[in-house]
């Protein structure tokens with residue numbers, strides 16, 4: 532791994548040391564690529580925290596143009612960006628926060644083939660879209676390529692994280708044998724989507740830098756409405772069509 | 782025995798219609814607890830089939846398809862309705 536420059540060491544000095552990242556861990560971050568799709572209420576704060584932490588390359592996928600209702604939670608947007616393509620706006624914001632990282636904006640949500648191609652060239656996937664269809668597509672790409680997946684989701688004042696180590700822990704299709712119903716205009720308070728996105732970024736930073744204990748195979752839920760947190764140790768389903776015995780050709 | 786009940790995820794307001802605690806026979810299983818919870822709801826309200834079910838942190842499956850286990854006094858039955866917002 533190439534050494535960090537003195538400027539980079541100065542930038543990251545508060546996160547290198549006991550209880551946080553090692554120097555090697557910081558260098559691993561710099562040599563890593565993370566895919567964040569999408570970069571809205573959760574993916575935006577997640578991408579921001581990854582950029583500021585020094586993840587070397589960020590691929591940020593989000594289609595469409597910024598609209599006013601986005602601005603109750605999409606921290607990478609701004610009043611000046613209304614009406615403009617989200618991906619380019621978000622990438623500009625991220626670049627403005629850390630000159631040491633590369634940001635690759637994609638102004639679309641990846642289809643099956645694109646998700647597979649993207650998963651193959653990244654070290655972690657942060658799944659933050661508003662539909663189960665997209666989440667399951669990213670899960671498929673993660674399982675096929677063996678790429679760690681962090682699924683972040685929210686509703687109202689509640690957020691959940693599922694951290695998948697493909698082939699070893701439960702995948703999303705183990706957890707959701709049948710896709711749950713889709714709700715287009717789900718309620719969302721920006722504070723919970725931001726918190727959930729930041730926790731997703733923390734898991735990615737731990738995984739990429741090899742620091743601490745990632746939430747492998749667990750589902751963490753914070754119900755902000757009721758003020759309680761729960762953690763569930765997820766079980767793999769042997770008959771899972773994505774990662775079960777049949778899918779592996781066993 | 783008594784168990785604790787947590788309902789969260791999508792539509793977490795449903796928790797207001799459910800008891801925080803259930804009293805059950807000592808031989809009761811998770812299916813008994815779920816049936817009792819369903820009876821506590823108004824006739825037009827159902828627990829979502831895709832709800833994740835866990836007992837004291839151990840994942841059992843979904844409401845529609847889950848392993849059956851015996852419950853123990855003090856267990857925590859958690860139902861998490863899937864959320865997908867981004």
Ligand SMILES: [Zn+2]
Nearest residue numbers: 702705771774
């Ligand atoms: Zn699976």
